[in-house]
Amino acid sequence: MAIRFASTATVKNKLPRNSNFWNGTAVYSPSSYESIATVTVGSGGSASVSFTSIPSTYKHLQLRLFTATNRTVYSLDEMYINFNGDTGANYSTHNIQGLDGSASASGTANTSFATSGTTSASAAPNIFTASVVDILDYANTSKYKTTRSLNGFDLNGQVSGYGGFIQLYSSSWRNTNAITSMTFTMLRGSAFIQYSSFALYGIKGS
Amino acid sequence: MAAGATYEPIATQTLSSATSNITFTSISSAYTDLILIVVPKTSTGDYLRLRVGNGSIDTGSNYSQTDLVGNGSSAGSYGYTGNNRLSIQVESTIPTAQFEANTIIHLQNYRNSTTYKSMLWRTNKASGAVEACVGLWRSTSAINTISVFTETYNLQIGTIATLYGIAAA
Numbered sequence: 001m002a003i004r005f006a007s008t009a010t011v012k013n014k015l016p017r018n019s020n021f022w023n024g025t026a027v028y029s030p031s032s033y034e035s036i037a038t039v040t041v042g043s044g045g046s047a048s049v050s051f052t053s054i055p056s057t058y059k060h061l062q063l064r065l066f067t068a069t070n071r072t073v074y075s076l077d078e079m080y081i082n083f084n085g086d087t088g089a090n091y092s093t094h095n096i097q098g099l100d101g102s103a104s105a106s107g108t109a110n111t112s113f114a115t116s117g118t119t120s121a122s123a124a125p126n127i128f129t130a131s132v133v134d135i136l137d138y139a140n141t142s143k144y145k146t147t148r149s150l151n152g153f154d155l156n157g158q159v160s161g162y163g164g165f166i167q168l169y170s171s172s173w174r175n176t177n178a179i180t181s182m183t184f185t186m187l188r189g190s191a192f193i194q195y196s197s198f199a200l201y202g203i204k205g206s
Numbered sequence: 207m208a209a210g211a212t213y214e215p216i217a218t219q220t221l222s223s224a225t226s227n228i229t230f231t232s233i234s235s236a237y238t239d240l241i242l243i244v245v246p247k248t249s250t251g252d253y254l255r256l257r258v259g260n261g262s263i264d265t266g267s268n269y270s271q272t273d274l275v276g277n278g279s280s281a282g283s284y285g286y287t288g289n290n291r292l293s294i295q296v297e298s299t300i301p302t303a304q305f306e307a308n309t310i311i312h313l314q315n316y317r318n319s320t321t322y323k324s325m326l327w328r329t330n331k332a333s334g335a336v337e338a339c340v341g342l343w344r345s346t347s348a349i350n351t352i353s354v355f356t357e358t359y360n361l362q363i364g365t366i367a368t369l370y371g372i373a374a375a
Contacts, residue, residue, distance in 0.1 A: 031211035031212060031213055031214070032211075033211065033212060033213035033372075034210060034211050034212065035210060035212050035372075035373060035374050035375040036375065037375050038238075038374035038375045064238070064239055064312075064314060064372070064374070066314050066315040066321075066324070096274065096281065097274065097283075098272055098273060098274030098275075098282075098283025098284070098338070099272075099283060100272075100283070100285055101283050101284055101285050102283050103274055103275075103281040103282050103283040105281075126320075126321050126322045126344075126346065127321075127322055127324070127342070128315070128321050128322070128324055129324060130312060130314040130315075130324040130325065130326045130340065131326075132312055132326060150312075150326050150328065150338060151326075152272065152324070152326055152338075152339075152340025153324055153340060153342070154270050154271055154272045154285075154324065154340050154341060154342035155270070155342070156270035156287045156288065156342055156344060157270070157285075157287045157288075163272065163285055164270070164271070164272030164285055164340060164342075165272065165340070166272045166273060166274045166283070166326075166338050166339060166340045167274075167338075168274070168338055195315075195318065195320055195321055197238075197315060197374070199238060199239075199374040199375075201212075201213075201372070
């Protein structure tokens, strides 16, 4: 089994990329955008991926995903995201999407997961889904949490019955707790395949 | 504990004379994702395109894309296969009089040499359309050169393209 779980505590600290600060040749200019943790799935695949102990020191979080599952029947799968271990019916989603030349929109209330959208699957070899997910004001303890995502994959035509997807998604988690952990799973396949990557970033406020 | 600040500007090009393309070469592999922000000015009837490559720009028919477009009255989706470039701005032209369009392009996992490359972008043209698109470059080569260009005429003076790098922990 490859990496399937990463705590921020397991992430090795390293020098800021503006490392000239350390050799004295330049003034260090800190960015407000920081890498918190990353999981890259190894050769054995991974049934789920989690980030835990997410610090509350940022204003917003951003996920940058590059994913595919091991589903072989069709070229797509659905990504699930659960916050703080909550798998109750405390989420809702809305999306607008383009699929194979057709635009559509849908929404789901009282569901048990948030989502970044549809992800590609092994039926389409070498194709991974790109996703950028923003989780705004994630540490606020007075608000429900809202995510937004830009998500998609293209297949150069149809593969196993489906063509490309481009999606704008929003999810709501009806909980006022700060988000301290998140877990990624999928609907149809049993594992994220090798080279899938999950990168979590923090954006500071003033 | 965060691993360190990232989202760094790599290069910016601002056109002081009209030219057919803006190309970034020898892009470092030190990052995980690239973000290219383009504020273009083209001629009426022209379109903004994108190509990538390793060592040289790939002009082969190795690109495809799926688009979601809202044009002010309806939403539509379009798919393009086997093209020799990606259409960054697919719905409408950009008039010469104004800088009224912008595009943010995400090139994720650009340095990997195992998978095809998926790219996301959002293009906005206030008077014409909003677009969300995904593109595919069917190559397992790492991307180290990127070119944005126009189909027919030149990119005009003042066009800006800025490339950023994001490094994961």
